[in-house]
Amino acid sequence: xxxxxxxxxxxxxxxxxxxxxxxxxxxxxxxxxxxxxxxxxxxxxxxxxxxxxxxxxxxxxxxxxxxxxxxxxxxxxxxxxxxxxxxxxxxxxxxxxxxxxxxxxxxxxxxxxxxxxxxxxxxxxxxxxxxxxxxxxxxxxxxxxxxxxxxxxxxxxxxxxxxxxxxxxxxxxxxxxxxxxxxxxxxxxxxxxxxxxxxxxxxxxxxxxxxxxxxxxxxxxxxxxxxxxxxxxxxxxx
Numbered sequence: 747x748x749x750x751x752x753x754x755x756x757x758x759x760x761x762x763x764x765x766x767x768x769x770x771x772x773x774x775x776x777x778x779x780x781x782x783x784x785x786x787x788x789x790x791x792x793x794x795x796x797x798x799x800x801x802x803x804x805x806x807x808x809x810x811x812x813x814x815x816x817x818x819x820x821x822x823x824x825x826x827x828x829x830x831x832x833x834x835x836x837x838x839x840x841x842x843x844x845x846x847x848x849x850x851x852x853x854x855x856x857x858x859x860x861x862x863x864x865x866x867x868x869x870x871x872x873x874x875x876x877x878x879x880x881x882x883x884x885x886x887x888x889x890x891x892x893x894x895x896x897x898x899x900x901x902x903x904x905x906x907x908x909x910x911x912x913x914x915x916x917x918x919x920x921x922x923x924x925x926x927x928x929x930x931x932x933x934x935x936x937x938x939x940x941x942x943x944x945x946x947x948x949x950x951x952x953x954x955x956x957x958x959x960x961x962x963x964x965x966x967x968x969x970x971x972x973x974x975x976x977x978x979x980x981x982x983x984x
Contacts, residue, residue, distance in 0.1 A: 748975065761975055762833060763826030766840045766967050770822070770847075774892070777847045781854035782886055790860035793889060798936045803864050805872035807931040808879065814897055814925045821900035821918060828909045837964040839903050842950045845959065846895055849946060850887075859888040863933050876932060883934070891935045894943030897925040902951050 751761055759767070829836035863885055866877050901922040904910045926944070929935035954960060 751975065759823045760826050760830045762967070762971050763823075763836060765970055765974070766837070766963070767822055767826065769967075770840060770843045773844055773847050774896075777851045777854070778887055778892065781851055782884065785855060785858040785886070788858050790858040790886060792861060793859055793936050793938045794861065795937060798930075801930050801933075801937075803866070803933055804931040805866065805868065805870065805876045807928040808872050808875045810921075810924050810928040811879070811893070811932050811934065812875070814893065814921075814928070817918075817921055817925070818896055818900055821903060824910070825903040828904065828907055833964060834960065837960040837967070838954045839899075839951075840967075841960040841963045842947075842954045843896075843899060844963065845950050845954070846899070846946055847892075849950070850890055850892060850895070853889055853942075854887045857889065858886060859939070861885050861888060861933070861936060879932070879934070885934075888935050888939045890942035890946050891926075891929055891939035892943065893929050893935065894926050894940045895947050897922040898944050898947040899951070902947060 755761060755764070825839050826836055829839075863880055866873050866880070901915075901918045904915055904918060907915070926940045929940055930937065
């Protein structure tokens with residue numbers, strides 16, 4: 747198993763990154779779904795502003811809104827790949843991601859938010875996709891916007907990295923901003939949610955460049971990786 751992982755998986759994503767990345771996903775689901783269930787019957791606040799009322803509903807932005815999931819997967823893996831030989835930087839990114847979800851959980855519990863979605867009257871593919879989204883995703887846990895937060899982290903994680911071609915760094919920035927726009931035009935979030943997501947990403951990333959919170963995360967996953975990625979007593983880690 748160890749040799750198979752090193753041959754087929756490690757070239758795509760460094761083995762030491764797999765468990766941290768899966769844990770980021772798991773924590774996101776726990777925070778988002780858990781707080782939604784916990785606060786289901788609580789008072790929810792509507793942060794609508796005059797700006798939000800003037801933003802039109804444009805269902806075609808659904809393609810960006812859903813497309814961001816592929817963007818997230820690609821860039822989170824990319825962050826691991828470029829820091830293959832520098833785990834410290836990778837774990838700073840992971841620590842930022844995890845801390846951001848814990849902060850989101852505090853906001854979701856302390857100040858549950860909601861919005862009033864407009865009626866989707868068209869019958870195009872985009873309209874039907876938007877109705878599908880409204881059906882599976884309740885209008886809660888809006889502030890800060892995890893969609894905007896994660897998309898901006900995808901850009902921050904490769905920003906200034908010389909190993910990444912300039913064109914892709916520019917694309918990541920523009921696509922992250924497009925995701926922010928998509929949350930507005932699909933009426934999934936209000937402007938306050940989007941701004942809070944971007945600010946939170948920047949603040950926590952800057953904080954983790956000054957503190958050693960990543961070291962705790964790294965020690966835990968080093969221990970876990972050593973427990974799991976072993977073959978006949980030989981570590982899979984490089």
